[in-house]
Amino acid sequence: MSYLDPTRYTVDARSTGRWRKIEDGSYGYCGISGDPIGLQRLLLRPTAELSFEEKARQEELERSYTKRRG
Incomplete structure (x- = not known):
């Protein structure tokens, strides 16, 4: 029986x-x-796909959405 670990597959795909x-x-x-992500952000999180500004904007939208639903 073959078992495929979905976590490993996701990491490998990324x-x-x-x-x-x-x-x-x-x-x-x-x-x-x-825009460039920035060296400090990449050193802290090499997997970052968004700049600091875009990530902050995304998180703010998520917070405002949660507040409206809550």
């Missing part, structure tokens, strides 16, 4: 995507705005 970004030169750039 790693493959990051390698592609490194190869095509898009690693380190925000997926929404296209």
Whole structure:
């Protein structure tokens, strides 16, 4: 019986995507705005796909949505 660990598959898929970004030169750039993510953020979180500003905007939208529902 074969068992596929979904967690490992997700991590492997994300790693493959990051390698592609490194190869095509898009690693380190925000997926929404296209702005550079910033060295400090990448050093703290190498998997970051959004700039600090876009991530803050996303989290604010999530908080406002939660407040409206709550």
